[in-house]
Amino acid sequence: MSLHVPTMAExxxxxxxxxxxxxxxxxxxxxxxxxKITKALVKILNHCQVNFAVLGTEESCSGxxxxxxxxEFTFQMQAMMNIQVLNGYxxxxxxxxxxxxxxxxxxxxxxxxGNYEVIHHTQLIQDLINTGKLALEGGATFKGKxxxxxDPCYLGRANDVYEAPRELIEKLDAELVEMKRxxxxxxxxxxxGAQMFKEAEKGNKEINIExxxxxxxxxxxxxxxxxxxxxxxxxxxxxxxxxxxxxxVLDVAELIANAADL
Amino acid sequence: xxxxxxxxxxxxVGFGFATWNFLKIRQNVLLGQEIDRKGDAAARWKNMLLVxxxxxxMFSRPIPALLHFALYAAFVITQIELIEIIVDGVTGSHRxxxxxxxxxxxxLISFIEFLSVAALxxxxxxxxxxxxxxxxxxxxxELAGWPKQDANLILIMEIVLVTFIFMMNGAxxxxxxxxxxxxxxxxxxxxxxxxxxxxISSTETxxxxxxxxxxxxxxxxxxxxxxxxxSKHLHIILAFPNTFYANLNPxxxxxxxxxxxxxxxxxxDPNADPYAAAPEGAVPQxxxxxxxxxxxxxxxLDAYSCTECGRCTSSCPANMTGKLLSPRKIMMATRDRLxxxxxxxxxxxxxxxxxxxLLGDYISEExxxxxxxxxxxxxxxxxxxxxxxxxxxxxxxxVMEESKMPVELTGMLTNIENNGAPWQFSPNDRLNWxxx
Numbered sequence: 025m026s027l028h029v030p031t032m033a034e035x036x037x038x039x040x041x042x043x044x045x046x047x048x049x050x051x052x053x054x055x056x057x058x059x060k061i062t063k064a065l066v067k068i069l070n071h072c073q074v075n076f077a078v079l080g081t082e083e084s085c086s087g088x089x090x091x092x093x094x095x096e097f098t099f100q101m102q103a104m105m106n107i108q109v110l111n112g113y114x115x116x117x118x119x120x121x122x123x124x125x126x127x128x129x130x131x132x133x134x135x136x137x138g139n140y141e142v143i144h145h146t147q148l149i150q151d152l153i154n155t156g157k158l159a160l161e162g163g164a165t166f167k168g169k170x171x172x173x174x175d176p177c178y179l180g181r182a183n184d185v186y187e188a189p190r191e192l193i194e195k196l197d198a199e200l201v202e203m204k205r206x207x208x209x210x211x212x213x214x215x216x217g218a219q220m221f222k223e224a225e226k227g228n229k230e231i232n233i234e235x236x237x238x239x240x241x242x243x244x245x246x247x248x249x250x251x252x253x254x255x256x257x258x259x260x261x262x263x264x265x266x267x268x269x270x271x272x273v274l275d276v277a278e279l280i281a282n283a284a285d286l
Numbered sequence: 287x288x289x290x291x292x293x294x295x296x297x298x299v300g301f302g303f304a305t306w307n308f309l310k311i312r313q314n315v316l317l318g319q320e321i322d323r324k325g326d327a328a329a330r331w332k333n334m335l336l337v338x339x340x341x342x343x344m345f346s347r348p349i350p351a352l353l354h355f356a357l358y359a360a361f362v363i364t365q366i367e368l369i370e371i372i373v374d375g376v377t378g379s380h381r382x383x384x385x386x387x388x389x390x391x392x393x394l395i396s397f398i399e400f401l402s403v404a405a406l407x408x409x410x411x412x413x414x415x416x417x418x419x420x421x422x423x424x425x426x427x428e429l430a431g432w433p434k435q436d437a438n439l440i441l442i443m444e445i446v447l448v449t450f451i452f453m454m455n456g457a458x459x460x461x462x463x464x465x466x467x468x469x470x471x472x473x474x475x476x477x478x479x480x481x482x483x484x485x486i487s488s489t490e491t492x493x494x495x496x497x498x499x500x501x502x503x504x505x506x507x508x509x510x511x512x513x514x515x516x517s518k519h520l521h522i523i524l525a526f527p528n529t530f531y532a533n534l535n536p537x538x539x540x541x542x543x544x545x546x547x548x549x550x551x552x553x554x555d556p557n558a559d560p561y562a563a564a565p566e567g568a569v570p571q572x573x574x575x576x577x578x579x580x581x582x583x584x585x586x587l588d589a590y591s592c593t594e595c596g597r598c599t600s601s602c603p604a605n606m607t608g609k610l611l612s613p614r615k616i617m618m619a620t621r622d623r624l625x626x627x628x629x630x631x632x633x634x635x636x637x638x639x640x641x642x643x644l645l646g647d648y649i650s651e652e653x654x655x656x657x658x659x660x661x662x663x664x665x666x667x668x669x670x671x672x673x674x675x676x677x678x679x680x681x682x683x684x685v686m687e688e689s690k691m692p693v694e695l696t697g698m699l700t701n702i703e704n705n706g707a708p709w710q711f712s713p714n715d716r717l718n719w720x721x722x
Contacts, residue, residue, distance in 0.1 A: 029720045048716070050707040059719040066720075080717040084706035092659050093695050094574065094681030096543045098702055100550040131539035136547065177660040182538025208665050209346075212603040217659030221698040221708055225656040228608030235603075 027066050031080040032113045044069075044076040044148075045115045045140075047129065049122035050085050051252035057259065058121075058252035061275040065121050065145050067286040068277065072157040076119075082109050088124040091132065093218035100136065103128075107138035121145040121277060123178035123251045124216075130183070144179055146188040146250050146276050153195060153280075163285030166196040171279075172203055172244035174235070174258060175210035176251035189250050189276045196283050198246075203238040211235045213257035220253050236261025240271070247273045293375035293504075300508030307515035311590055314628035318583030321541075323531040330530045333670070338529040343668040347597075350415075353408035357444065360405035361522065364398055364451075371504050381458075396473035399455065402448045403474055409444045416441075423596035428615040433518065433594055440519045447506045454499025457483050461492040521593035525669040528591040531584055532670035537661045540678055545571045546686075574682025577643040578624045581679060588671040589620035598663035598673055604656040611656035613663035613673035619648035620676060645680050654680045655692055 035042050046069065051058040069076050087102030110118075118140050120126050130142035152158040171193050179185045186207045193200045205211045214224065214231030224230060236258060239247045247262070249255045252275075259273045336342045341358065344351040373382045384391050416424045416437060429437070455472055459479025462468050464487065469476050486492055514520050521528075552558045564570075575581045598613035599605050605612050623644045630638040645651075657677045664672050684690045691699075698708045706713045 027720055029717070031717070048719075050709065050711075053716045053719060054707060054709060054711045059722065062719055078717070081714055083716055084713065085702045085708060087702070089708050090699055090702055091540055092678075093691065093699065094678065094683075094685035095699055096546040096573065096682055097550065097686060098699050100543075100546050101553070102702060102706070104550055104554055127536070127538035131536050132542065135542040177658070177662075178538050181661040181665050183536050209601065209662070212658045212660035212662065214603060214658060217657050218695060218698065219658050222655075222692045222694040224607075225604070225609045225611075225652055227604070227656075231603045231607050231658065234607055 027063060028070050029066055030077045031082075032077045032115075033080070033082065035077045036113065040075075041114060042075045042077040043117065044074060045110070045113075045118045046076050046078050047086075047118050047120040047122075047125055048078055048083060049120055049125045049252070052121055053083070055252060055256070057255060061121055061252060061255070061277055064275065064277040064281040064286075065119075067281050068149060068152065068158065068284070071284065071286050072152050074152075079109060079113075084109075086125045086128040088128040089218045089221060091128070092216065093221075099132075103133055103136050103138070107133060107136055110138055110140065115140055117141045117143070119143050119145055119148045121250070121252070121275070123176040123182070124253070127178040127182050144185055144188065144250065146179075146192055147185065149277065149280055150188045150191055153192070158280075158284060160195055160280065160283040161285070164282040166198040166246075166279065166283060169196075169198045169246060170201050170242065170244040171196070171198045171246040171248050172201050172239055172242045173206070173248045173250075173276075174203070174213065174239065174254055175207060176249065176254050177210070177212050177216050179250055180210055181208060189248065192276050192280060193248055196279060201242040201244050203242055205238055211238060213251075213254040213261075215253035215257050220256075230261075232257035232261040233264055236265060240265060240267065245271060246279070247271060248276050248279060249273065250276050287378070290376055290378050296504070296508065297372065297375070300511060304508075304511045304515070307512070310628070310632075311515055311520075313632070314624050315583050315586045315590065317579050317624070317628060317631065318581050318586040319579075321582035321584055323533075323584060326534055329534055330532075333532055333534075334526055334530040337532075337668070337670055338525040341668065343666075343670075346666075353411050356401065356404035356408040357412075358522075360398075360401035360448075363401055366394065367398055368504075368507065371500070371507075374500075375504065392471050395455070395470070399451070399472055399474040402451050405444065406448045409441050409448075413438065413441050423600040426596065426599065426612070426614075428612055428618060429594065429596075433618065436517050436519075437594070440513075440517060443506065443510055443513070447503065447510070450499045450502035450506060452478050452499075454496055454503060455479065456481075457492045457496035457499060460484055460486060461489055461496065464492065465489055518592065518594045521591050521669060524587065524591035528587055529670050531587065533584075533672060533675075537664055541675070543573065543682070545573065572683065573686035574684070575676070575679035576645050576683045576687070578620060578627050580683070581620070581644075581676060585620065585672070585676050585679075586624055588673075588676075589617050589624060591669055592617040592621065592671055593669075594618060595668065597666040597668065598671070601662040601666045603658055603660060603662065609653075609656035610650065611653045613677075616649060616653070616673045616676055617671060620644060623648045645683060649680060651684060651690065654684070 048062055052062040084106055085102050087099035090102065091099035118129055123144060126142055126144050129140065173189055173193060190200060212231060213235050247258050249258060255273055255275060262268055262271050262273055341355060344354055370383050374380060415421050452475060455475035456479035459470050459475045460483035462470060463480060483492060483495065572580055578586060594614055596614050602611065602613055630640055654677050659674060661674060664674050701708050701710055705711060
């Protein structure tokens with residue numbers, strides 16, 4: 025199935041203003057693993073005939089890692105350039121599969137003149153299922169499979185979104201098993217706060233190893249995430265324990281796309 | 287008469303010295319930068335009622351929460367008795383409200399006695415947790431020395447306070463038994479009195495014991511009040527304003543630096559004059575925080591409110607994997623530096639400098655670079671302290687004023703500036719995934 029990914033520029037040329045902008049993010053655009061998540065979400069959007077578009081080459085880093093690293097200049101430069109583009113296209117609603125972009129666009133752009141309704145992709149998928157636009161049938165079955173959900177900090181604690189991804193996992197008929205630290209007490213994967221882009225400070229353990237241990241303890245076959253950075257960290261953690269054969273790390277969008285045979 | 291005068295002098299000195307110290311704390315907090323924490327009063331009152339008054343967040347760990355609640359309830363309710371102690375002290379009366387209130391008085395004192403016993407149990411359990419069970423978060427190296435003594439001292443003061451209450455009520459009970467074959471009928475002291483003081487046959491001795499209990503109690507109350515400004519125990523008061531003024535925005539939302547916004551707008555404005563002089567009277571503002579006076583007053587109130595329980599540190603991913611960062615230590619360091627800086631400002635005026643600063647002398651770069659900004663510390667704090675915002679402001683200073691950061695971050699930032707992504711990819715390749 026070929027993907028239908030119109031850009032905002034193409035839509036504008038056709039005199040259209042799509043209902044939804046899919047903010048792909050840097051990971052989703054460039055990271056090989058995260059690109060698969062991007063495609064899974066596009067398959068869902070295409071299947072449900074959502075009238076969306078992407079910015080394509082007009083998209084630029086949201087500025088999140090710059091802001092977390094303390095460089096407010098770089099952040100605001102990025103934010104203001106992005107806001108010019110977004111406002112130019114009169115964007116109203118944005119979906120993104122990256123909780124860092126989600127948090128930044130939703131919470132930190134308004135003060136700089138960017139006011140949009142921003143949702144995380146798990147919230148969008150939840151809505152598509154609840155309104156009957158997406159049915160989970162014909163695809164891979166997850167019935168009875170043990171799946172644990174790793175809360176991304178910037179989705180959970182930062183923005184209090186805990187239920188949307190969990191509801192989706194339950195829709196798979198899977199057995200949702202919680203780690204000992206979950207939801208408000210969920211443990212970070214170690215990538216946030218610009219740590220993704222630097223070596224960890226001196227310590228006696230990597231954070232993603234500590235977190236992977238939590239996941240292994242649940243005997244889950246799948247670690248579900250909703251963040252490309254968490255995905256990387258958890259995948260590395262699973263590799264560290266040589267458990268790639270037993271435990272998969274998948275984004276919730278991938279689970280849903282699989283179950284719906286997309 | 288004499289005792290009334292002594293009592294009044296004690297009250298004046300006790301309240302006076304405490305007030306003087308509390309005003310100093312207020313002064314120190316106001317050395318911080320302005321931040322708007324007005325508005326949405328309903329949400330603020332709700333936060334204060336649930337989180338401070340109702341101790342909602344404590345109950346995520348039920349056992350310490352219950353023990354703590356016993357101490358807290360005893361502390362709050364016992365203040366009612368303090369009213370009588372003050373009336374008795376000033377007028378020289380004995381149990382001023384007993385006749386007027388009748389059986390309600392018996393109930394009230396009994397209730398206070400019940401809570402006092404609960405508090406005693408709580409206090410002993412807390413001492414055991416710190417000194418015998420040696421709970422990891424209560425025995426970390428940042429608590430070595432004064433913080434550990436401070437914690438134990440408060441608990442011991444609690445025990446002494448409760449002991450005086452039962453000495454007062456017990457001796458009173460024994461005296462009543464002896465002279466009138468009657469009883470006050472208070473829940474605990476009607477048994478404790480005869481048990482400890484039943485063997486004493488001199489009403490004079492009993493009276494002296496009762497007086498020691500009474501004076502001991504009120505002296506301890508004032509000692510406690512005056513100890514607070516020097517202690518981590520200040521949270522019993524500051525928890526209330528601290529939760530009231532807590533951040534109401536989503537935790538992921540970092541503050542916007544207005545000063546940067548103005549500069550960036552100039553940079554993006556094609557009509558801006560690059561050689562324009564700064565407006566008259568403009569004071570160059572520091573980006574981020576190097577010292578305590580660069581932080582906001584709420585950060586500083588946070589520091590004074592912290593009771594060093596360490597829930598933040600025990601939930602910190604960096605700390606639990608052996609990194610140097612401890613959010614609790616960030617708060618302790620901020621308070622220590624503020625005490626030093628505030629005293630300096632009072633002595634030498636507003637432009638006081640001692641060559642020291644929060645960043646560098648109290649908090650190291652290694653600590654602040656270990657943070658993942660996961661907000662676990664903010665989530666865990668039972669009174670909504672926000673260590674993360676201090677960490678971020680220190681990072682801002684380092685990066686924007688001193689260009690000091692881990693070398694990989696320099697690369698990441700350069701990439702964002704050059705090609706719009708934290709990695710070295712061409713912006714023209716952004717949509718390549720669609721055809722791969």
